[in-house]
Amino acid sequence: MNSKIGRRGFLQKSGVAAVGLSVLPKAAFGSQPARAANRAPGDKLRIVGVGVGGRGFAVLKNLESQEIVGLCDVDHRYAKSCFDYFPKAKKYWDWRKMFDEMGDQFDAVMVATADHTHAIIAATAITMGKHVYVEKPLTHTVYESRLLTKLAEKHQVATQMGNQGASEEGVSLVKEWIQNGEIGEVTRVEAFTDRPIWPQGLNTPTQGQWVPDYLNWDLFVGPAKMRPFNEIYTPWNFRGWWDYGTGALGDMACHILHPVFKGLNLGYPTKVQGSSTLLLNDSAPVAQKVQLTFPKRAKAGKVNMPEVDVHWYDGGLQPLKPDNWPAGKDMNVQGGGVLFYGTKDILHVGCYGREPWLLSGRKPNAPKTERRVSLSHEMDWVRACKETPANRVQPTSAFHEAGPFNEMVVMGVLAVRLQSLNKELHWDGVNMRFTNINDDETIRTVVADGFEIKDGHPTFAKTWTDPVKAKDFAAELINHTYRNGWKLPEMPK
């Protein structure tokens, strides 16, 4: 780790933003209509990327037939390959500055930052009338998902969450098979991922490190609470830290549960519960188990949609195999798998909706009711950006669906983080609140797990937070209080 400290590093170390602005871009305050309208149909879409060192670079390469006009990253060393690949694009540290300076020079934004900043960047862009492609998970909280759903509807921009399986054959097949009655009524689903493959279950570093010259830590932290920099947080490992990521479930469920949400026409869950290996205050647990219950829905196609329990496992745990599971066959296909238990058959499908098959061996031949995407997931979004709101064919993971779906995903995080209330939690989806957390309940979590051999004796010592009001704790997880200077646009009525 480079411990050299430059001016920026020093300023950040002392808690002062060297480059950061403390306000949102001017343009974000006005509500403007989608701008693509004044561009000719044959024109290239002018795209800016925020968070381009990892997945963002791959997404931008899939968009390179368009014009990549601006790039923003808080880590100019990690983003260098992308910066070099698009030499004509203007380079920025702070997306607010980019939006301010280039507001009239781009049509669309690609967001692939750490999870906790997806919402503020995308919401600001939408209020400026920009189309948005946002990596999964769409947001860090339920409230942020609801906000993006409503803003996208209000501003009539083209939107896409980056769960690319949505544009593949498998997700469509699963929906068509289920809704053609091929497996009967589904009351239980079991799903899992083999993640995390990044560190989780860690004690919070007790010592900060000097912020290297190539990183703007203040801008990385953004709306979250400030903490001393440590290289364990970024790049990539943010996934395992609650302030920035959503653990294994948040990382993978947008891929793995998408055929479940779509195939079963799910909406808001009504009951949730979770458990895990040691739950720490800052770092997501090594392994988790979650159950989300969805109420009965309207009949879809040929099949009734009764109440259904969706079970989730991660950290190496898997559901038990059904009786007729072929011995020796791995349930894990490219990062996870799903078992749909129907009254007539069991359907297994891999991550991204890949390789669906029925355990009976029967090959369904259901009518193809879903639109197939011949372009890539990214280019299907570009197509939609160039259509007018009135004639737009929605991309396969537009926010009217991705928003509620992501609420389901981050509800899994809530279930795990509220597990010590020791009950099934009842969720009022419309009003975004738990209805059975009482005023007098408190909750505390483990700050650090201390284990030492002292004089030859194993010694256990956990440090706990003080008890806090459980209702307030839950409310903060549902809708974060942003750090001073960072603000989401208002929720449309």
Ligand SMILES: NC(=O)c1ccc[n+]([C@@H]2O[C@H](COP(=O)([O-])OP(=O)(O)OC[C@H]3O[C@@H](n4cnc5c(N)ncnc54)[C@H](O)[C@@H]3O)[C@@H](O)[C@H]2O)c1
């Ligand atoms: N769809 C997929 O298959 C897929 C695959 C990988 C990652 N992802 C998603 O993409 C997102 C990024 O993941 P990753 O693996 O690329 O992580 P990463 O840490 O490798 O890359 C994130 C990049 O964003 C930058 N960044 C962070 N905060 C920023 C900010 N506020 N402004 C500008 N730049 C910022 C980082 O410096 C880094 O370059 C995550 O939400 C992740 O879930 C999706």
